[in-house]
Amino acid sequence: MNSSSVRDPWYWALVLDSAQPLRRSPRVWILVLTSLACVWLCGLVLFLASPGTFEMTLPRRRQPTRELQNLSRWDLGPTVRASSYYADWINHHHPAFIVDDKASPDLVEKWASAQRDEHPWIELLWRENHTLERVEIRHAGVAEGADLNARRYRIVCLRSSGPGPALDVDSNSESIARHDLHCEDARGVRIEFERHGKDIVRVFEVETWGR
Amino acid sequence: MKRRTVYLILGAIFVVGSILRAIAVGIEPPHHPDEYFQYLEPAWLRLTGSGVETWEWRDGVRSWFLPGYHGAWMAILMRLGVRNGRTIITILHAHWALVSLVLVWAGWRGGALLARWHERKAVPIPVDESSPPAGWQGGLVGAGLCASFPLLVRFSVHTFSELASILCLVCALVLAGELAERGEVRRGKLVGLGLLLGLGVSLRIQHATVLLFAALWLLWTRRFRILLWTCLVALLPVMLLGLLDRLTWGEFFVSYIRYVKFNLIEGGAAGFGTSPSTWYWEQFLHRLPIGLFVLGGLCLFGLRANWPFVGAAVGLALLLSTQGHKEERFVMLFWPLVLIAAAGTVGSWLRAAQRWWTWSRRSIWAGAAAAVLLVTIDGAVHCGGNDYVGLSAGRSEAHAWVSRQPDITGLLYDHPFNVPGYMGFSHSFPQVEARPPLLANPVFSHILVPSDSGIIDQAKRVGFEQVYSAGDFVVLRRSWPKHD
Numbered sequence: 001m002n003s004s005s006v007r008d009p010w011y012w013a014l015v016l017d018s019a020q021p022l023r024r025s026p027r028v029w030i031l032v033l034t035s036l037a038c039v040w041l042c043g044l045v046l047f048l049a050s051p052g053t054f055e056m057t058l059p060r061r062r063q064p065t066r067e068l069q070n071l072s073r074w075d076l077g078p079t080v081r082a083s084s085y086y087a088d089w090i091n092h093h094h095p096a097f098i099v100d101d102k103a104s105p106d107l108v109e110k111w112a113s114a115q116r117d118e119h120p121w122i123e124l125l126w127r128e129n130h131t132l133e134r135v136e137i138r139h140a141g142v143a144e145g146a147d148l149n150a151r152r153y154r155i156v157c158l159r160s161s162g163p164g165p166a167l168d169v170d171s172n173s174e175s176i177a178r179h180d181l182h183c184e185d186a187r188g189v190r191i192e193f194e195r196h197g198k199d200i201v202r203v204f205e206v207e208t209w210g211r
Numbered sequence: 212m213k214r215r216t217v218y219l220i221l222g223a224i225f226v227v228g229s230i231l232r233a234i235a236v237g238i239e240p241p242h243h244p245d246e247y248f249q250y251l252e253p254a255w256l257r258l259t260g261s262g263v264e265t266w267e268w269r270d271g272v273r274s275w276f277l278p279g280y281h282g283a284w285m286a287i288l289m290r291l292g293v294r295n296g297r298t299i300i301t302i303l304h305a306h307w308a309l310v311s312l313v314l315v316w317a318g319w320r321g322g323a324l325l326a327r328w329h330e331r332k333a334v335p336i337p338v339d340e341s342s343p344p345a346g347w348q349g350g351l352v353g354a355g356l357c358a359s360f361p362l363l364v365r366f367s368v369h370t371f372s373e374l375a376s377i378l379c380l381v382c383a384l385v386l387a388g389e390l391a392e393r394g395e396v397r398r399g400k401l402v403g404l405g406l407l408l409g410l411g412v413s414l415r416i417q418h419a420t421v422l423l424f425a426a427l428w429l430l431w432t433r434r435f436r437i438l439l440w441t442c443l444v445a446l447l448p449v450m451l452l453g454l455l456d457r458l459t460w461g462e463f464f465v466s467y468i469r470y471v472k473f474n475l476i477e478g479g480a481a482g483f484g485t486s487p488s489t490w491y492w493e494q495f496l497h498r499l500p501i502g503l504f505v506l507g508g509l510c511l512f513g514l515r516a517n518w519p520f521v522g523a524a525v526g527l528a529l530l531l532s533t534q535g536h537k538e539e540r541f542v543m544l545f546w547p548l549v550l551i552a553a554a555g556t557v558g559s560w561l562r563a564a565q566r567w568w569t570w571s572r573r574s575i576w577a578g579a580a581a582a583v584l585l586v587t588i589d590g591a592v593h594c595g596g597n598d599y600v601g602l603s604a605g606r607s608e609a610h611a612w613v614s615r616q617p618d619i620t621g622l623l624y625d626h627p628f629n630v631p632g633y634m635g636f637s638h639s640f641p642q643v644e645a646r647p648p649l650l651a652n653p654v655f656s657h658i659l660v661p662s663d664s665g666i667i668d669q670a671k672r673v674g675f676e677q678v679y680s681a682g683d684f685v686v687l688r689r690s691w692p693k694h695d
Contacts, residue, residue, distance in 0.1 A: 039287060040280075040283050040284065041283070042287065043282075043283030043284055043286045043287035043290075044279070044282075044283040044286075046283070046286035046287065046289075046290055047254070047257065047258065047279065047282040047283045047285070047286040050257060050258045050286065051260075052256065052257050052258060052259070052260045053260045054259075054260030054261055054639065055260065055639070056261075056639045056640070058620055058654070059618060061691060074653055074654055075653070082260070084260070086264075087256075087262065087263050087264050088263065088264055088265060088269065089263060089265065090627060090644070092263075092627075092641060092642065094621075094640075094641030096620070096640070096641050096654050097641065097652075097654065100652050100653060100654045101653070102651065102652055106646070106648045106649060106652075108643055108649070109649070109652060115269055116269075
């Protein structure tokens with residue numbers, strides 16, 4: 001716009017004569033911003049590639065004995081890994097609850113998978129190798145409706161070298177499900193659940209019995 | 212004044228703004244739980260598998276844009292070995308404090324622009340290398356106010372979408388004014404304006420009053436071509452954020468639709484508390500009981516030039532006043548807009564005073580300095596505290612202490628909202644509101660509650676003992692028997 005333009009309305013500040021363009025060095029700023037954007041994009045790739053798997057290791061408070069025992073009990077210092085958990089402010093169903101050994105749990109003291117998790121799984125890992133004898137799962141039915149029990153799942157024995165023997169459960173209806181699974185040199189177990197419709201998976205306790 | 216001197220003063224203002232923001236990074240307490248749970252925790256959950264997932268994130272009411280932005284920086288920091296969530300939060304606070312210095316730039320350019328705009332006639336000044344940019348007086352006042360206004364400094368460290376949107380939209384309004392002033396279609400500036408407007412409004416839909424007044428400014432000055440191109444460019448970030456919704460939530464713009472439906476149409480936010488329609492104005496008065504009248508007077512005096520700034524600010528406050536649920540952070544955009552508008556008026560007086568007698572000039576300069584000081588000091592005296600009172604300093608100190616405990620395996624607390632989430636605790640332990648039946652669970656190793664909480668005695672009976680206190684809060688730890 002020109003200061004002498006007749007189209008300029010009364011409110012128009014005729015400033016061109018007095019407004020000097022500011023001196024800048026855009027190339028430096030463009031270089032800095034482009035570098036930052038590149039670093040950020042690298043971070044975005046890392047962020048998107050992150051598996052987002054939950055993991056927590058409890059401190060060991062006693063040594064395991066040579067007798068048959070629950071190898072995943074909280075005081076033996078197990079590591080709990082999970083694909084997800086249901087964690088809103090009020091209903092906080094943390095994976096650590098499946099090893100707390102509570103006989104009469106509160107409704108909040110269970111592991112529940114996140115709503116978005118289509119393939120929930122959980123792993124219990126021990127600090128040393130053991131011989132696994134059986135796995136006991138306390139499903140939702142121990143404190144909630146039995147219709148919320150997980151029906152189909154696969155229990156896999158985990159060894160240092162990789163997966164060991166596995167057991168497929170197709171139609172569980174028990175609230176306390178006991179599954180014999182013998183496995184030498186086991187390091188833990190992994191349970192892969194199949195969701196029943198839109199139901200999330202709810203498990204109050206997992207006990208892994210062995211020596 | 213020489214050009215070099217003006218830029219030296221501007222540089223000094225940037226330094227002061229940086230120092231004040233660095234202090235804020237160190238001492239500013241959390242403003243609201245949302246700054247953790249809506250903008251940081253989702254990214255932390257995505258990266259570590261641990262995190263609170265609020266109903267907004269389960270139901271897809273939020274865009275992944277800002278958590279994704281934070282998440283990328285978090286991923287870089289974690290790759291560099293910074294794994295402590297609290298440290299990462301501090302780095303992100305410093306990042307926003309640094310980025311918020313663009314408000315000083317906006318104050319400089321906006322104040323200068325409005326000071327020039329006050330002139331009804333051309334004032335030819337010989338263009339030479341040593342003259343400062345026209346309107347520099349308003350620019351310096353604007354930069355100074357934006358750098359040091361205490362409430363803005365405090366707010367500049369928080370990870371809210373409001374802050375990101377404010378930075379975009381205040382800069383956008385300044386660019387709109389500069390384009391309206393010159394009338395030339397300057398490609399870089401126009402693209403910047405469009406992108407900032409689109410992004411700013413996408414980040415915070417309620418801030419759309421800036422978009423409205425930027426458009427009106429361009430219309431009023433008959434910059435139709437600029438307006439058209441601005442609208443087209445502004446669609447780019449809007450479409451990108453819509454696409455982001457498609458990729459993350461499964462449908463285009465679904466988080467925006469659900470957000471507007473819940474907050475603006477259904478009034479769902481009222482469930483979190485309501486305030487009278489005058490609340491925002493009372494809050495402005497509370498923050499600046501004397502200075503607000505000075506700012507208001509300056510804005511009114513310069514309304515002919517600064518109406519887009521004042522209109523956007525007042526429009527925002529009026530719009531938000533129609534909503535039942537009110538929070539101070541929602542209206543924080545009001546402050547930079549009125550500060551720049553007032554700076555323009557002061558700048559125009561100082562600019563005019565150049566042609567007056569020496570004593571008049573000195574009086575004007577003294578008056579301007581007094582006004583700026585009054586606003587800043589009044590703001591400093593009344594900038595303490597938050598409208599959200601749940602996150603007290605004592606509670607925050609107790610959170611920080613808990614986050615440093617290596618032996619913690621589970622935490623019981625008094626209030627599920629007033630915590631910094633998994634990221635702020637830097638651990639993946641279970642955290643649940645304290646209830647007596649949960650005391651028997653051996654996984655819960657610590658309790659953080661107010662010192663008058665009824666659960667303390669019960670906790671002590673089952674083996675907890677007090678190990679820390681801060682303000683009105685205490686932390687108890689379960690004592691374990693010795694083992695081999």
